[in-house]
Amino acid sequence: xxxxxxxxxxxxxxxxxxxxxxxxxxxxxxxxxxxxxxxxxxxxxxxxxxxxxxxxxxxxxxxxxxxxxxxxxxxxxxxxxxxxxxxxxxxxxxxxxxxxxxx
Amino acid sequence: xxxxxxxxxxxxxxxxxxxxxxxxxxxxxxxxxxxxxxxxxxxxxxxxxxxxxxxxxxxxxxxxxxxxxxxxxxxxxxxxxxxxxxxxxxxxxxxxxxxxxxx
Numbered sequence: 001x002x003x004x005x006x007x008x009x010x011x012x013x014x015x016x017x018x019x020x021x022x023x024x025x026x027x028x029x030x031x032x033x034x035x036x037x038x039x040x041x042x043x044x045x046x047x048x049x050x051x052x053x054x055x056x057x058x059x060x061x062x063x064x065x066x067x068x069x070x071x072x073x074x075x076x077x078x079x080x081x082x083x084x085x086x087x088x089x090x091x092x093x094x095x096x097x098x099x100x101x102x103x
Numbered sequence: 104x105x106x107x108x109x110x111x112x113x114x115x116x117x118x119x120x121x122x123x124x125x126x127x128x129x130x131x132x133x134x135x136x137x138x139x140x141x142x143x144x145x146x147x148x149x150x151x152x153x154x155x156x157x158x159x160x161x162x163x164x165x166x167x168x169x170x171x172x173x174x175x176x177x178x179x180x181x182x183x184x185x186x187x188x189x190x191x192x193x194x195x196x197x198x199x200x201x202x203x204x205x206x
Contacts (some may be wrong), residue, residue: 003144003158008124029205037206040198041106041199053199055106096144096156100125102132 001099002058009088010050028072035065049088104201105161112191113153121189131175137166152191
């Protein structure tokens with residue numbers, strides 16, 4: 001299993017606006033080969049910043065890489081706007097490989 | 104869905120030792136009410152430090168909290184050793200609530 005998490009530092013007071021962006025778009029993910037699951041995750045708040053993370057599970061790294069080169073990826077990000085007012089800095093993408101699993 | 108991730112900063116060269124600790128212990132998680140899944144995740148390396156994360160999904164926050172107060176939790180952590188040689192600082196625990204899901 002392969003996990004990609006994009007960490008967003010959202011200013012307090014902007015949480016609803018941030019969540020609305022995600023909930024109002026069509027990610028086109030369900031039709032993508034190798035897609036397993038997506039969650040928008042609400043994390044801890046500290047110093048006026050709320051951590052969110054997009055959390056996407058893939059069959060393997062190759063499935064993720066293929067998606068980033070696909071029309072579905074372009075369509076999903078076509079409406080993405082970077083509002084400087086909403087964020088404290090750019091998002092940070094982290095990739096993880098599962099090395100042990102218990103399910 | 105509720106996600107707990109404990110982020111470990113492991114010094115390069117200590118990856119095998121770190122993974123062995125996890126793979127050689129019995130977490131007792133499968134018998135815990137509300138437990139969904141566990142993965143040990145290997146993340147990116149930067150500046151001589153490899154990021155790992157324990158990644159545990161729970162039915163809800165209450166299931167996680169109940170586990171931290173249980174005998175299963177004590178048993179799972181009884182053998183935990185903090186080797187200063189293995190880590191660059193203490194682990195950082197982050198909790199996330201799913202606010203949008205696509206599965």
